[in-house]
Amino acid sequence: MAQPRISAYLPPDTDPTKAALAFxxxxxxxxxxxxxxxxxxxxxxxxxxxxxxxxxxxxxxxxxxxxxxxxxxxxxxxxxxxxxxxxxxxxxxxxxxxxxxxxxxxxxxxxxxxxxxxxxxxxxxxxxxxxxxxxxxxxxxxxxxxxxxxxxxxxxxLKTELDEIQELILDTLSNCLRVEVSKALAAGALTVLKEKLSHPSTAIRSKAACVLLEISSHAEGKIAVYNEEVIPALLGLLEDSQPEVQANSTGALMFALVTPQGRSSAMGAEAIPPLLTLVAEETSKARLNAIKTLTLLAELPEGRQTLLEHRDTFLRCLDDPSEAVQRAADIAITVIDWKP
The missing domain is CATH 1.25.10.10 (Leucine-rich Repeat Variant)
Incomplete structure (x- = not known):
């Protein structure tokens, strides 16, 4: 639903004349x-x-x-x-x-x-x-x-402000939570951010996922993301129509799935198919993060078994113009091919 833009115009009864400057x-x-x-x-x-x-x-x-x-x-x-x-x-x-x-x-x-x-x-x-x-x-x-x-x-x-201001708040939180996350978790940030992942505004969905990425980069954040069942909500954004939303969501998942609980939650939510779709798209902004996330899932026996059937998808990534994608794909193939 569209919201009115915040006007910077002065009240109609205000004289906008500037003060004369001294020399x-x-x-x-x-x-x-x-x-x-x-x-x-x-x-x-x-x-x-x-x-x-x-x-x-x-x-x-x-x-x-x-x-x-x-x-x-x-x-x-x-x-x-x-x-x-x-x-x-x-x-x-x-x-x-x-x-x-x-x-x-x-x-x-x-x-x-x-x-x-x-x-x-x-x-x-x-x-x-x-x-x-x-x-x-x-x-x-x-x-x-x-x-x-x-x-x-x-x-x-974030619960009450106008969309335009919510975007600024999310940007501020993203930078602050890179430093310390406990106060945000205690304030119920995950519940609020989880709701924002389904917001009609692309910018808010993307920025909320970015804040979750910062939260998931902390050890206590990873545990909280799992406990609050945020991982399935992030997986839902992998099919979002906006590339920026997909990229930030896969980034958040990449950090959240470092823990065994996170990987199990993702496997239970059938994370592999949408992630493979992002890897297969050569122009996807989320390609690198998706490869790294799938590499984490390949550490699980059931994940490795599933990804063995899609080894060619990773082989094609070795021709990607990005060296980072090439390296990530090479590591993914090594993990997928590993045999106990």
Whole structure:
């Protein structure tokens, strides 16, 4: 079902006029003063001008040095919607620059933004999640999100947020769960993600599978994925019409099937036929992951017996233009041909 796009347009009663910039080096200090003005219109106009300036990384560096972050953090709790919208937009744009991300992390912006998770204005929430997403791409940013205790509320927000914001949350979780997974598991992430695997949005299905891939890369995640019966749900996505969904699903399966319980679950769900279909498709994005997953299943006697009948499928992969696929196919053939 289609959802309305989150609008970045200002309320109709807001004067969009930007503040007049001072000349040269005085421009940013003057804006910082205007942001702290008691006049609402002055603050709004200063934020409009600042939104344009921070597209330049040099201006971002200067703004951070001049103490803009403290000013912007104080505006996040402003009662005016436009002020909150533009303040979060400024931080989001700053986070798109490397120098900006480093400054935001040093300035403790993550904790300040956490207070807006329940903001009634959609665009404000979208801006803060864009900022979280950009910051979490850095290891220290992902660590900052974890230390701020944001994983449980982010998992809960997947149940209620707009699709557009859910995509950003899934991207943030994907980067954070690469570092640590226990808080997400305790918050019931697997139950929520399992539901997202059947979401009508291709992007959400794909990103949910990507988060499950990160969870399955951890030892405790592998066990939890098996216990929550996520493996059959992932297998259902192998026949998805979207290549990206197939690739992420096979990647998650590849990690989940490392354990004996995971392999047994996959065999019980008849995983081999859809995986072989992906291996046979020369243009499939999931081909490499599918070969590696089948190699794991070939370690089971019944898996090896079944795959012996499809040895030619793997032999054809030896001519694949990708060296990684060739190596994976060669290993798969070795495992399939092994005799006790």
């Amino acid at each position: 040269g080096r005085r421009a940013l200090p003057k804006l910082n003063e205007e942001l702290q003005s008691p006049e609402l219109l002055t603050q709004q106009r200063a934020l409009m001008a600042l939104c344009d300036l921070v597209h330049d990384p040099e201006k971002v560096y200067q703004a951070i040095e001049l103490g803009f972050l403290d000013t912007l953090k104080s505006l996040l709790g402003h009662q005016d919607q436009t002020v909150r919208q533009k303040a979060t937009e400024v931080l989001s744009v700053m986070a798109s620059h490397s120098i900006g991300r480093e400054g935001l992390l040093r300035g403790g912006v993550i904790s300040a933004l956490a207070g807006l998770l329940d903001d009634p204005v959609d665009i404000c929430r979208k801006n803060i999640h864009q900022t979280f997403d950009m910051l979490a791409k850095l290891p220290q940013g992902a660590g900052g999100v974890l230390r701020a205790g944001l994983i449980p509320p982010l998992v809960l927000k």
